[in-house]
Amino acid sequence: MITQNLENDTSKLKEWGICILIPTYNNHKTVARVLEGVFAYTTDVIVVNDGSTDQTPAILEAYQQQMTLIHLPENRGKGNALQVGFAKAKAMGFSYVITIDSDGQHYPADIPVFVRALEQAKNKNLLLIGSRNMNQEGVPRKSSFGNKFSNFWFWFETGISLSDTQSGYRLYPLHQLAKRYYTRKFEFEIEVIVRAAWNNVEVKNVPVQVLYDSSERVSHFRPFKDFTRISILNTILVCITLLYSIPRNFFQSFKKKSFKAFVTEDVLGSNDTASVKALSIGLGTFIGLSPLWGLHSFLAIFLAITLRLNKVLAFAFSNVSIPPMIPFIVYASLQLGYFMVPNGTQHILISEFSFTAISEHLWQYILGSFALAVMASFFLGSISFFMLSIAQKQKK
Structure with missing residues (x-):
């Protein structure tokens, strides 16, 4: 029965043109486990090694026959790795990508959750974000606060209320995304969903599991630098919202x-x-x-x-x-x-x-x-x- 369900999930991924995108940087403790879990569903996998300096490149080489592997010579940031992966997925003919972090906090078993949500949605011009239970035991306080902070500004900038805007477990509609972005690090994941919402992409949450294991998980988020970059980005997005997006939408609606x-x-x-x-x-x-x-x-x-x-x-x-x-x-x-x-x-x-x-x-x-x-x-x-x-x- 389990094998039959996995085969059905694999066929659904093929049917919708979905591949899995995994950006990774120095996650040698967890990346193999994440890959094994993803391979249970599909081998349409793109891994972007963002200049890792630990054992991650050697681990990835062992799986290169089962996936598309891209090595970047130096670390440029998660946003840049995602953009490289998006471009590769489009060139390979995929319509959607599901992004999953390589630090082990996401469960590959939740991949079907995104597929079912896409199937059931009337609007296929859809961007899905995995909503984590930020109140469960083991979730760092700074992560919970950062998520609430991000949720508020996303609502302010788009009018859309979400429970989780920072999760990296997402389904992106490749052909509805902007062609160019201004950010390349963690703040990219905010820019991409705000600009998608401005372009009439429906942005929604779907429930996913999350695991925070302090003995394995390695976070590359730099609280001061990255929070400052995110704050600067939100300031710019708010100005654009108030001075351009809302007046533009108002006049477009009025003209019609x-x-x-x-x-x-x-x-x-x-x-x-x-x-x-x-x-x-x-x-x-x-x-x-x-x-x-x-x-x-x-x-x-x-x-x-x-x-x-x-x-x-x-x-x-x-x-x-x-x-x-x-x-x-x-x-x-x-x-x-x-x-x-x-x-x-x-x-x-x-x-x-x-x-x-x-x-x-x-x-x-x-x-x-x-x-x-x-x-x-x-x-x-x-x-x-x-x-x-x-x-x-x-x-x-």
Whole structure:
């Protein structure tokens, strides 16, 4: 029965065009056991030796007839080894790769878990990440903390909530991945899943087992250096998310719909409550009327994400300061500011507006614009709440 199941799993791997990719660096204690376990399922195996300096190369040579072996002359990092393996797998005609670490923490017996998840998925444009039980005995605290840290930033950057984003046990759709990457070490495994999600690849978790054996496992993660590199990468990805990805997706969605469809589906049709929508409109209006020119979209989206409000509404209403409205907004700000600044100037005409004129009344303008932002956001938020409440009741 066991032999029949293994044969069935092997045929499924062939059917879906899946190979196994194992990057390794100085894992002589565990790499042979990992290979033996993988060979029970398939010999479509690519091993990338990332410049190992221990007995790992000699161990791999003993298995070279059963797999595709790539020796890199020097250690360049796990991300680089994975990219080399991806390129080789594509050249050999595979559609997917399952990556498994060579340090012994992953069980080859979980390979069928990925295959079954791919079979059952409606969307085959799929990237699967093995979700480990990070609460089990033996899991290092730094690994658990690092995983939670990574999960949060992945959610922030993509809107996708996962239980494990750091596991190296994964299934990648080779032809849906980006062609070029900017990272080559551990942080690559973050970059690749974020950019895949941005390119509409479905990213999901599947449950897998994990073994942490301190007597065998060798970790090459350098806490300070690698955590710093990961933090820098996340900072860049967050900036791209706020300044490019979310605005791009918003405009693409808006272009595909009529204004009526946009209001019906994105405003009235979302699952947010009337209060959440009204707060989102108020937030967007406040940001859009504030004197923080150049930062309106960034702040609206950032605060909407942070406060878990409706990003679409906050972004849309943050654009209240469109060019035709700017003179009137500045004029109203200056007039309100007159009552807040000693020795302010009341009679300022729109025709007199210039950078010099505004700079001469800067504090009057800044205070007045914040006052206008507060008043307008409260007014629009209140009206929106009233109207959305009625609309939701009618819909029910």
